[in-house]
Amino acid sequence: MRAGSTPAENGQAAFRDALVAAGLLIPTGVDGLYGRSGVFEDVVERFNDLITTWGGDDGADVMRFPPGVARHQFEQSGYLKSFPHLAGTVHAFKGDERAHQSLLRRLEEGEEWTDAQMATNVVLTPAACYPVYPTIAERGPLPTDGALVDVYSYCFRHEPSLDPARMQLFRMREYVRAGTPEQVMEFRQSWVERGRALMESLSLPVDVDLANDPFFGRAGRMLAASQRDQGLKFELLIPIASAEQPTACLSFNYHQDHFGLLWDLRTPDGAVAHTACVGFGMERVALALFRHHGFDVKAWPAAVRAVLWG
Ligand code: ATP
Ligand code: ZN
Ligand code: MG
Secondary structure, eight states, X not given: XXXXXXXXXXXXXXXXXXXXXXXXXXXXXXTTOEEEOHHHHHHHHHHHHHHHHHHGGGXXXXXXXXXXXXXXXXXXXXXXXXXXXXXXEEEEEOOOHHHHHHHHHHHHTTXXXXXXXXXEEEEEOSSTTTTHHHHHHTTOSOOTTOEEEEEEEEEEOOOOOSOTTSOSEEEXXXXXXXXXXXXXXXXXXXXXXXXXXXXXXXXXXXXXEEOOOOOOHHHHHHHHHHHHHTTOEEEEEEOSSOSXXXXXXXXXXXXXXXXXXXXXXXXXXXXXXXEEEEEEEHHHHHHHHHHHHOSOGGGSOHHHHHHHHO
């Protein structure tokens, strides 16, 4: 028992310790920052291929960005309005030799040294879909059938936790749709159904429920309530570290015209485009599989092994 922690937190810490003891996660001394074993990575890769099996025939435009977004795009994205507490900016040393000497001295003496670090033009990607909107807006009005993009990236969120399912650096695979409200709603509805069937094919207990994003501050509480009232976000939940508090493993988000307005993304008739995305939390799905089928992948149910490894 850790002092002052809830039963759910104790369960999370115990699951993390078990994953570390089994060698699946490699600790670094920082909560939410882990290495992954070969077995863990193999599960992530097989699941990534399974997503492509279910979604690849839709003809999505594949884009792969590194886990950083351009600072000017990040500033324009509105992320700092809603989630300033989660953002991670990349800073680098820009001083002269004197500043370098001072840095080394302070490092040696265990003093704070990072105040000499200056912001670069790179911000860590908070969600895999962020670079997509400015990229497709740059191309001009959407074609009549809209746009469908497939992205996959490591993401950073400053939310250190004992829960192994809440990492600071984790991967998100997403399909992103832009077009008319009808095109976008149809996309999201089809993925709520497909996502459920996909996860059930892995013999995992799933539940789909209304959700909201953790908007910052008092105004944020109103944004979260309105997001719920309008049914803009759904999550597919699976119990991982705690049975009482299941974890969001997939998210289905309808942004209405939020990104369309921000980036001046339009449909062929000149209307502001609507967007939606479905996001798969790759580590969370792997952890759900380890939780429900055990740490030994060779002992997983034959049907689940067949789905993943063929
Ligand atoms: P939560 O409510 O648990 O914080 P979220 O609503 O913030 O999740 P999204 O912003 O919708 O999650 O992100 C898309 C997907 O990325 C989630 O469905 C989840 O599977 C995964 N994800 C989000 N945050 C984390 C994290 N800290 N560690 C691992 N996976 C995450
Ligand atoms: Zn997204
Ligand atoms: Mg979150």
